Amino acid sequence: MPATLAILSIVFVESAFSAAGVTDQAASLSHKLLSVLVLLAMSVANSISTRASTRLNGFFVLTKFVAILAIVVAGLAVVVLQTRDPDRDVGGRDWFDRSWFAYRNTTNPDGSETDWSKLGQWEMLGHYSAALYGALWAYSGWDKAIYVSAELRSPARQLPLAINSAIPTIIVSFLVANAAYYILLPWRVVSTTDSVAVTAITRLLGQGFGIVAAILICLVVAGSLLGNSFVAGRMAVAGANKNWFPRLFAAVGCIGPRAGDTSAPGRRNRTPVGDHVAEEEEDVGDEVTETNKSRPDAPINAIILSFILATVYILAGNFRALLTFNGLGEYTFFFLTVLGAIILRFREPGLHRPYRPLIVVPVIFALVSGFVVVRGAVFAPVQAVVLLAVWALGLAFYWARKRWLVGVGCESARHGLDSQT
Template sequence: MPPELEAEDDASRPLLADQREPQPAHDPERDGAPPPAAASSVPASERGTFTRNLGALEAFAIVISIVIGSGIFTSPGSIDTNVPSPGAALTVWLVGGVLAWTGASTITELGTAIPGEGGVQPYLQYIFGDVFGFLAAWTWIVAVMPATLAILSIVFVESIYSAIGVTDQAARIEHKLFSILILVVISVANSISTKASTRLNNFFVVTKFVTIAAVVLAGIVVVILQTSDPEKDVGGRDWFDRPWFGNREVTNPDGSKTDWDQLGGWEILGHYATALYGALWAYSGWDKAVYISAELQSPARQLPLAINSAVPTIILCFIAANTAYYILLPWDVVSTTDSVAVTAITRLLGRGFGIVAAVLICLVVAGSLLGNSFVAGRMAVAAANRNWFPRIFSYVGHIGLKPRRGDEIELPTEIPSPSSAAQSDAPINAILLSAILSALYIFFGNFRALLTFNGLGEYSFFFLTVLGAIVLRFREPELRRPYKPFLLVPVVFAAVSGFVVIRGAFFAPVLALVLIVLWVIGLGFYWAIKRLARQHGE
């Protein structure tokens, strides 16, 4: 998906500055869509809150840290259950990665063309109006990000218990309190400073690559041993004796069997859709780089570079790791376990190494927690800067009702000196809000329900955002786009994401209803804020 990159001077143009060619007068009929304005005429709160001290390497590391989380170690079993062969499973992983790449490329196009902090929020606001921008911010702040953090906290704790043989106690209050403790620790780490968060994140990125490399290396060793001595009993033998493509009888987690030769076309489509849903969960997080676009030094160059290097790297890691799983384990075991990496290492090297694998996976999940907590506060800051949320959530480096310097947020103009390194530049109030909401999700939710709920909320707005990018191609063809993938890229993603949302709503109507209720509450909150602002003459 080659981009069309414009002149190099666009690469250093701040994303929060006006990227567009001169536009016609603002149309008041577009519900609140912001008129073009130079950065110098925009209030400080609209120009940005954070110092531009991050580079492409940090953005690359954040995307890697968020995306490579629990999915690669927990999703393979659910995907394998819903496909007829290991070759088909690897194809699903490839398709899911390409779809994630199309979505990331489209979000990057918008991120380099439309100014604003907060992920998809400013894009929807510009394309469809104020209400859609607010609903995106509201959904991410009260649903998507808290659910994501709750899921990862739960997975972290369950990985520890699984390593000691406890697998059926997830609903116990002790497990929930332990999950909240992990969440608090990560939130505190992200409250120190942006640089501290990115440095810690880099450590977790190394851990992720080490863990995946260990799994892949184990698979390579088994291949070498079995090809040199076909009678040697090590790892699984199905990869050596059976075809990688071709229908087989799949063993399900409940012990039942699925005979693919007996399924009809509609049933097969349903199984593949379920498998793809699992892959998309594993790849979730590809959009998060745009949340820090306002903190990149040369965003129009660094953001595409980070996305187009991180996503292919992730696809390669996922396919290599899943290939190793099919080499290390009998194929009927892969479909029945939710801890495939720990199962594979334990079976190959024994229980002690299985515990080591569980510890490494916990570190991987901790990295995803850190990355998601890092960006969760950015959405609240952006919403507060637009007066969609209380101003307290726009403050950085401070806990409480008032910032250190007056009531207005000052735009940092230079990177802090070493003497000021102890001063936090993190949105502590916003991080605290995210932690509290996530704790509530942990208490009242469970892994499977939160997973579906998170997917419905996320992909509803991914669909709208990418659809908006397509609309914008025709409505404003003169819009300056430093990065512009082929039109087919957003079209493919819009079609698939729309299908995922519709299928998810039919599969979990109660959770879909909960999400709709949250939207209704959010609209009430939005109109109340607007009315209050008019009463105060704002």
């Protein structure tokens, strides 16, 4: 999640600068610091309250579809103009002059060129898996709905409905937007810019329209940034309520610890945490006072944690490296989670399952995600090594905590036996 926040912050800044024709300064310190500033603004917005965040996010979702529609309309206009006058120089022309599926050399960000016709199949699969991370990251959102399922009144009914309607919408939007990009821009430009939409509109209609497009795209990115920051905070709260994170990150409505927020006996935690841990606490009735309703409920400590981690990623990485790193991390755990679900389907067939897809769906997902992770790790060894280091730290923490809990349990049992004696 911090890697996703870092990527979105970088895209926000690059989209703004693309309207002015600046497309090669992403690695500069000034761009990185501006990305951190954008991330800070969204983190502060999420720290106000849950209700304010969700209302603001609704506006951003509408903006997102308006932006996609504008890009598609621009692409259709170019198609009409080009077919009416084949000699007219409008848009990218690559879509009109060349086969959409034929090999053509790609200009890389460092200035080198990739000749696809000379690559072997194994190398092609490496590039394909790396490119797939971008598509999978763009599709991302179906998994985020799971993390905030405690926000829903009837998750068993509402969650499948949301996912099954959102995924086709996202896929169609992604395909038509990318087709429009290819129509609006030459291939050599598409492969070198990290803000394709703004570059396309600026090239087609001029800098004035490019600025408008930049504002629209920045709003779109801000919406994604706000939503992902919202989810990142709730994930940390859920982890803290399970004692996987320090209890500090379970506190809501304050900076630093505050007694009684989530762990005091006899109180029920009504803050959305992406899990139903709160249901395990003692229920003292469903009556909620006006004071509780108006009390701040944003997980500020958890939001600060995600901001700090994302800032490290912004300063240390770049858009494409972070995209691959994020894909490797996410899809490793997606693969393991879905593989576990498949195993449980056979090991415990009678287990209660609020969601039960056809077995072929998780099997296909596990096969594809497993391939993407393995080939992606070979293709991007640096990111894979960093990820392995993160795993090693996590496993060491898990092992140490497990040993500590066993020691605490034995000590408590001994004291209990002594007191009985």
